[in-house]
Amino acid sequence: MLPRLEIDLPALESNTRRVVETCRLRGIQVWGVTKGVRGCPRVGLAMLRGGVEGLADSRLPNLIRLRQALGDPSLMLLRPPSPAQAQEAVGTARVSLNSEILTLTALGLAAAARKVEHEVILMVDLGDRREGVLPGDVLELARAARRERSLRLAGIGANFACFGGVLPTAESLVELVELAGRVRMATGASLDTVSGGNSSSLPLVIRAAMPAGVNQLRIGEGILLGRDPSTGEPLPGTRQDVFRLEAELIEVQRKPSAPCGPVARNAFGRQPVHIDRGDRLRALAAIGVQEIGAGTLCPASGGVEVLGASSDHLVLDVTAMEPAPRPGGRLQFLPDYGAVLALMMATDVCRQYRE
Numbered sequence: 527m528l529p530r531l532e533i534d535l536p537a538l539e540s541n542t543r544r545v546v547e548t549c550r551l552r553g554i555q556v557w558g559v560t561k562g563v564r565g566c567p568r569v570g571l572a573m574l575r576g577g578v579e580g581l582a583d584s585r586l587p588n589l590i591r592l593r594q595a596l597g598d599p600s601l602m603l604l605r606p607p608s609p610a611q612a613q614e615a616v617g618t619a620r621v622s623l624n625s626e627i628l629t630l631t632a633l634g635l636a637a638a639a640r641k642v643e644h645e646v647i648l649m650v651d652l653g654d655r656r657e658g659v660l661p662g663d664v665l666e667l668a669r670a671a672r673r674e675r676s677l678r679l680a681g682i683g684a685n686f687a688c689f690g691g692v693l694p695t696a697e698s699l700v701e702l703v704e705l706a707g708r709v710r711m712a713t714g715a716s717l718d719t720v721s722g723g724n725s726s727s728l729p730l731v732i733r734a735a736m737p738a739g740v741n742q743l744r745i746g747e748g749i750l751l752g753r754d755p756s757t758g759e760p761l762p763g764t765r766q767d768v769f770r771l772e773a774e775l776i777e778v779q780r781k782p783s784a785p786c787g788p789v790a791r792n793a794f795g796r797q798p799v800h801i802d803r804g805d806r807l808r809a810l811a812a813i814g815v816q817e818i819g820a821g822t823l824c825p826a827s828g829g830v831e832v833l834g835a836s837s838d839h840l841v842l843d844v845t846a847m848e849p850a851p852r853p854g855g856r857l858q859f860l861p862d863y864g865a866v867l868a869l870m871m872a873t874d875v876c877r878q879y880r881e
């Protein structure tokens with residue numbers, strides 16, 4: 527039997543509603559980020575039902591999937607397009623995040639040719655060192671956007687905790703709000719949107735520490751998994767089990783926990799570290815890196831420990847399970863963000879949606 531991923535759409539909708547409501551009380555609009563589920567339209571629909579302003583994804587093929595399935599929702603392209611993607615970007619998304627003058631020019635031309643207005647949010651790097659211009663360069667970028675008659679300079683934004691692991695702080699977001707003010711003054715743009723980051727910004731909203739003026743967040747993991755990605759802590763009022771993975775056991779045997787024989791690199795070129803805990807009841811589940819990628823699985827029931835995975839085998843310690851499992855039995859796991867992403871793409875996984 528194939529590994530089965532169950533996606534609980536009502537739980538997803540309720541997570542969305544909770545996050546949207548929390549943000550709404552602080553004057554912040556939420557865009558639902560679908561890149562973790564490869565632009566899955568059913569997930570997108572649940573987010574829209576939960577009240578998000580629109581759907582955001584880093585990849586154009588995912589946005590195209592959403593548009594084809596859902597009609598005409600507001601779509602945001604999160605990963606700055608390349609100049610060559612300008613036509614497809616303006617044909618697909620209402621708004622895109624940008625950091626290059628060359629790309630703004632290409633977007634302006636593409637929008638003019640299509641006779642549409644395309645909105646741009648200019649990204650500022652406030653320390654995470656992924657996308658965005660340095661604060662001192664944002665005016666020049668804004669002037670370039672204003673030169674394009676078919677572009678609307680909709681706002682500025684920042685991203686955190688993605689590459690450098692740099693957390694958003696009240697100070698960095700005040701800086702973003704101040705930069706928006708300076709751009710308004712210098713260019714005369716109304717600059718409605720100050721986009722203050724991703725799920726890692728939610729704790730600031732919850733603690734009522736989000737600076738006034740930030741009025742948009744782009745939320746993926748916080749809705750999908752109900753967690754603050756920077757700490758892994760559950761978000762109040764959300765469920766952490768929207769995604770449940772079930773895999774079949776193919777071996778259950780008592781074995782020494784320490785390997786025997788000379789140890790070298792394993793299948794992934796790493797030298798494994800083993801702790802000798804004596805004889806343990808071990809189980810193998812029929813799932814591996816092919817399905818979960820670089821992600822990890824957390825057992826959904828007690829008495830199960832994940833020891834590791836190779837391409838096709840998940841190695842478990844089930845000594846504490848009551849009653850002891852048997853081959854052919856099935857165990858449930860909660861996948862993390864990376865595992866959800868891989869499971870949504872894997873070919874030999876049965877994905878079932880709970881309506």
Ligand SMILES: *Cc1c(COP(=O)(O)O)cnc(C)c1O
Nearest residue numbers: 559604685724725744745746747
């Ligand atoms: C992925 C991404 C998000 C969403 O991140 P989460 O941590 O899943 O909320 C928001 N903004 C940008 C630019 C992204 O790339």
